[in-house]
Amino acid sequence: MAERTIELTVNGEARTVVVEDRTTLADALREQCHLTGTHLGCEHGVCGACTVLLDGEAVRSCLLFAVQAAGSEVTTIEGLSPADGSLTTVQEAFRECHGLQCGFCTPGFVVSVTAFLAENPTPTDEEIREALSGNLCRCTGYQGIIKAVRLAAERLQPANAT
Amino acid sequence: MAQVMAQRFTGTPVKRAEDPRILTGRGRYVDDVTFPGMVHAAFVRSPLAHARVVSVDTSAAKAAPGVLAVYTGPEMEALIEPGPYGMAAMMNIWPPAHSLLATDKVRLVGDLVALVVAETRYLAEDAAELVEVEYDPLPAVMTAAQALDPESPLIFEDLGSNVLAGPKVTTYGDVDRVFARADRVVRATISQHRHQNVPMETRGAVVDYRKDSGEVEIWSANQGVALVATVLSARLGIPREKVRARAADVGGSFGLKIGAQREEVAIAAASRDLGRPVKWIEDRHEHLMAAGHAREETLEVEAAVTNDGDILGLKVGIVVDAGAYPGLGGMVTNIIEGMVPGPYKIDALSFSSTSVVTNKATYVAYRGPWAAETFVRERLVDLVARELGKDPLEIRRRNLARREDNRQMVTGRSLAGITAYESLEEVLGRIDLPAFRARQETARNEGRYLGFGVATYIEPAPGTRANGPLGAEQMRMELAEDGTVLVYTAQMPHGQSHETTLAQVVADNMGVPFEGVRILYGDSAVSPPGLTGGSRSATMAGGAALTTARLLRDKVLDVAAHLLEASRDDLRIENGSVLVAGVPARAMTLAEVVGALRQPGRLPEDVDTELKVENVYDGGTGGWSGGTHCAIVEVDLETGLVRIERYLVVEDCGEVINPAIVDGQIRGGVAQGIGAVLLERSAYDAEGNYLSSTFMDYLLPTSMEIPSIEVVHLEPVPLDPVVNFRGVGEGGMICTPAAVCNAIEDALAPFGVRVLEQHLPPARILELVGVIEPE
Numbered sequence: 001m002a003e004r005t006i007e008l009t010v011n012g013e014a015r016t017v018v019v020e021d022r023t024t025l026a027d028a029l030r031e032q033c034h035l036t037g038t039h040l041g042c043e044h045g046v047c048g049a050c051t052v053l054l055d056g057e058a059v060r061s062c063l064l065f066a067v068q069a070a071g072s073e074v075t076t077i078e079g080l081s082p083a084d085g086s087l088t089t090v091q092e093a094f095r096e097c098h099g100l101q102c103g104f105c106t107p108g109f110v111v112s113v114t115a116f117l118a119e120n121p122t123p124t125d126e127e128i129r130e131a132l133s134g135n136l137c138r139c140t141g142y143q144g145i146i147k148a149v150r151l152a153a154e155r156l157q158p159a160n161a162t
Numbered sequence: 163m164a165q166v167m168a169q170r171f172t173g174t175p176v177k178r179a180e181d182p183r184i185l186t187g188r189g190r191y192v193d194d195v196t197f198p199g200m201v202h203a204a205f206v207r208s209p210l211a212h213a214r215v216v217s218v219d220t221s222a223a224k225a226a227p228g229v230l231a232v233y234t235g236p237e238m239e240a241l242i243e244p245g246p247y248g249m250a251a252m253m254n255i256w257p258p259a260h261s262l263l264a265t266d267k268v269r270l271v272g273d274l275v276a277l278v279v280a281e282t283r284y285l286a287e288d289a290a291e292l293v294e295v296e297y298d299p300l301p302a303v304m305t306a307a308q309a310l311d312p313e314s315p316l317i318f319e320d321l322g323s324n325v326l327a328g329p330k331v332t333t334y335g336d337v338d339r340v341f342a343r344a345d346r347v348v349r350a351t352i353s354q355h356r357h358q359n360v361p362m363e364t365r366g367a368v369v370d371y372r373k374d375s376g377e378v379e380i381w382s383a384n385q386g387v388a389l390v391a392t393v394l395s396a397r398l399g400i401p402r403e404k405v406r407a408r409a410a411d412v413g414g415s416f417g418l419k420i421g422a423q424r425e426e427v428a429i430a431a432a433s434r435d436l437g438r439p440v441k442w443i444e445d446r447h448e449h450l451m452a453a454g455h456a457r458e459e460t461l462e463v464e465a466a467v468t469n470d471g472d473i474l475g476l477k478v479g480i481v482v483d484a485g486a487y488p489g490l491g492g493m494v495t496n497i498i499e500g501m502v503p504g505p506y507k508i509d510a511l512s513f514s515s516t517s518v519v520t521n522k523a524t525y526v527a528y529r530g531p532w533a534a535e536t537f538v539r540e541r542l543v544d545l546v547a548r549e550l551g552k553d554p555l556e557i558r559r560r561n562l563a564r565r566e567d568n569r570q571m572v573t574g575r576s577l578a579g580i581t582a583y584e585s586l587e588e589v590l591g592r593i594d595l596p597a598f599r600a601r602q603e604t605a606r607n608e609g610r611y612l613g614f615g616v617a618t619y620i621e622p623a624p625g626t627r628a629n630g631p632l633g634a635e636q637m638r639m640e641l642a643e644d645g646t647v648l649v650y651t652a653q654m655p656h657g658q659s660h661e662t663t664l665a666q667v668v669a670d671n672m673g674v675p676f677e678g679v680r681i682l683y684g685d686s687a688v689s690p691p692g693l694t695g696g697s698r699s700a701t702m703a704g705g706a707a708l709t710t711a712r713l714l715r716d717k718v719l720d721v722a723a724h725l726l727e728a729s730r731d732d733l734r735i736e737n738g739s740v741l742v743a744g745v746p747a748r749a750m751t752l753a754e755v756v757g758a759l760r761q762p763g764r765l766p767e768d769v770d771t772e773l774k775v776e777n778v779y780d781g782g783t784g785g786w787s788g789g790t791h792c793a794i795v796e797v798d799l800e801t802g803l804v805r806i807e808r809y810l811v812v813e814d815c816g817e818v819i820n821p822a823i824v825d826g827q828i829r830g831g832v833a834q835g836i837g838a839v840l841l842e843r844s845a846y847d848a849e850g851n852y853l854s855s856t857f858m859d860y861l862l863p864t865s866m867e868i869p870s871i872e873v874v875h876l877e878p879v880p881l882d883p884v885v886n887f888r889g890v891g892e893g894g895m896i897c898t899p900a901a902v903c904n905a906i907e908d909a910l911a912p913f914g915v916r917v918l919e920q921h922l923p924p925a926r927i928l929e930l931v932g933v934i935e936p937e
Contacts, residue, residue: 001284020284022284023284030193035187036190036191036193036194037186037187037189038187039191039193039362039363039413040193040443041362041364041446042446042856042857043445043446044446044856044857044858046856046857046858047362047446047857076187077186078186078187078188081185081186081187085182087185091185091186094181094185095177095181095182095185096177098178098822098826100178100181100184100185101414101657101658101659101826101827101830102361102362102363102412102413102414102656102657103180103181103185103189103411103413103657104189104191104361104362104363104411104413104414105362105413106184106185107184107185107187110185128865129865129866130865130866132864132865133864133865133866135865136362136857136862136864137362138360138414138416138830138834138862139362139414139657139830140829140830140833141826141829141831141832141833141868141871142833142864142865142868143829143868143870143871144822144826144829145865146865
């Protein structure tokens with residue numbers, strides 16, 4: 001199968017990767033960029049575990065070919081996380097609200113929620129539930145996750161920023 | 163009375179130790195593990211439910227780019243020893259004999275036919291498509307009724323029929339007398355449908371066989387590394403000490419990922435054959451189709467009742483559809499039998515059971531595998547109430563055993579310490595039922611249908627000592643050089659948060675900070691043998707952590723008494739330091755204690771200076787978890803949709819180690835129970851084609867369907883002088899389907915609907931009320 005070289009920015013770093021046309025963005029991130037925080041839960045675009053930001057927008061990296069991301073900026077869960085090992089407001093809220101158990105779906109949720117709160121900083125509960133409905137979690141029953149989104153939204157309000 | 167310890171951590175919602183790595187994408191799940199020179203596996207799976215394999219032509223596949231090997235069934239058999247795999251290996255279920263990959267026939271859609279190993283997964287899948295298999299189709303056996311029909315084809319010729327186990331009939335108490343005394347007998351046939359665990363991480367493994375040493379290392383998604391190593395050792399025919407089974411983060415399981423499974427044995431054999439590390443990660447299509455299904459059972463029940471509402475005795479006949487290969491389906495009826503009386507005063511039981519094989523995925527354990535007992539009993543209680551024209555709550559109040567009764571189940575289990583009755587009363591104290599009934603009446607007049615349902619259960623978590631052996635839990639603990647307490651547990655957490663809960667218990671009982679404890683697991687070379695499952699962890703691993711930490715603490719104090727030249731009785735460990743009563747200046751940190759032991763001559767020769775302990779915890783008095791769930795629903799008769807307006811759990815799992823984690827376990831189980839009733843079904847057509855192999859067909863609950871779940875804990879009843887933590891992993895899933903179905907039947911009461919099944923998606927609701935014709 002023919003391979004081609006593409007250039008993209010991953011977590012702020014310029015990367016050159018060699019991929020087949022059929023290589024998914026998720027596989028390129030996991031196998032060539034060694035960013036294994038992006039998880040594959042279904043590979044047909046339903047579960048949301050593979051969610052990454054493509055030019056700031058949440059996308060399913062299992063449904064995109066790597067070549068479609070050429071020239072774009074990709075942010076994965078590793079890129080969202082502060083380099084000093086601390087947690088973002090969204091991550092810390094997930095931890096405080098027990099929004100994860102086995103954790104396999106968690107990176108996808110954190111990326112989706114980060115994008116969602118950037119777009120809608122003051123969501124209602126109904127909007128939160130709807131925003132989360134594209135990510136599947138089998139462990140938590142979602143309650144801790146919904147609570148975490150509410151808490152993160154609250155803390156991210158400009159008046160509450162430290 | 164127990165020695166009173168300062169409880170700084172136990173009982174509080176300590177933030178999880180697991181979270182920072184997982185939240186930042188640094189978890190290590192099986193697909194994140196790589197080895198140098200690693201190659202990739204893909205399986206060729208059967209498109210037919212039942213067929214003879216006439217020929218398998220692998221020549222084109224072998225010639226495809228990047229392919230290292232293609233194995234057919236007979237080629238694979240030549241590489242391995244015969245025997246069971248997965249959970250069947252734990253229970254030693256064998257025969258009927260069966261091969262790892264198909265040799266003579268395939269027995270389900272998704273059955274393994276050939277294994278392709280190639281440089282990449284993409285190339286392995288390309289080559290798998292080039293394997294030419296000629297099948298001679300056989301009629302598929304797709305229902306238990308077909309399996310029991312002597313005219314049906316045999317799935318295993320050796321078995322002589324399609325009956326895997328039974329029929330077995332057991333009688334407890336004087337069934338004839340009780341039924342003769344009854345005013346009436348309430349009869350029903352109640353079924354549970356096939357659905358499945360669906361962890362968000364599928365199965366998978368990486369196996370590295372080292373030709374130089376003959377050692378094999380496997381990383382896999384599993385619930386216990388010891389059984390993985392045992393199965394691989396047996397199936398590869400290599401000594402157990404040469405198998406190292408490992409796991410780090412595991413993305414959920416719910417009973418599925420037990421032992422080395424067929425695929426894992428096959429890739430291990432390939433790794434040995436090729437001398438290369440081999441990885442196989444199941445895709446979701448394979449997973450939903452063939453990883454294993456659960457719960458398909460039909461129960462014919464009869465209840466002997468008085469007109470006042472006393473339930474005197476039960477007759478239960480169960481048929482389990484165990485799927486294609488022997489697994490839990492052959493023996494789950496034994497647990498259902500023991501548990502079916504539940505927390506009720508039932509004096510007689512006749513129980514007959516049969517398990518049959520069919521051309522469907524193998525029956526596996528799923529969160530509370532015996533849950534049929536709760537579903538059928540709690541449905542039956544409501545059906546009895548309806549037949550007698552009484553309130554289901556009144557029937558429960560009359561028949562639930564109370565703690566002070568000190569009863570045994572008629573099947574023999576002691577009911578010591580159960581709080582089922584209290585949990586029902588607590589629910590009723592929190593719901594204004596008269597107000598609900600008034601609202602229900604008003605709503606009905608407006609064409610809206612609200613319903614109220616409760617269900618009550620108990621769960622052996624781990625059960626009382628009188629119920630038989632609880633199984634022992636091994637643990638090892640030692641002090642590291644820096645004073646950290648290293649805890650080697652037999653548990654293999656996959657969402658249960660043991661790195662947090664066990665550290666909480668150890669920290670309190672050792673006298674160290676939470677951060678001063680490291681929980682180590684998932685390596686058969688160092689982890690004690692064991693398994694996470696069966697709601698055992700809180701009692702067994704929690705108890706092991708508590709008792710082992712106290713042993714280690716005592717050892718440290720013995721040594722410190724010499725080092726500090728103080729009376730041992732004046733010493734205590736607090737916040738990681740040994741303190742001398744009244745002499746604060748003479749404190750030593752645990753790191754200093756360890757350091758001092760390295761200096762020769764500091765201690766008399768007869769003092770044991772090894773700061774390591776090994777301990778086995780036997781479960782103590784054990785005990786039950788249990789509770790009552792309550793659902794309030796609204797059923798929309800235009801769409802058939804059921805909306806859960808309120809869901810309340812009143813629960814008793816003894817002393818809570820971490821309330822956030824306990825409530826998380828309960829809510830997760832309730833969500834799975836709601837999914838089972840309203841959404842999930844592993845569906846086949848009559849020919850055996852699998853219809854639910856994507857997340858567009860197998861619907862998991864999302865944030866839109868799961869309501870806020872209220873959880874209330876009863877005051878714990880201590881049974882054991884030391885350890886009163888009880889398991890909580892399965893209860894949510896066990897009780898929820900009955901509570902939701904009872905509420906739906908209540909909502910549909912104006913239509914005279916009887917709910918005799920567990921799966922109630924919109925179309926079925928509309929059929930039940932006659933809006934649409936049944937299919």
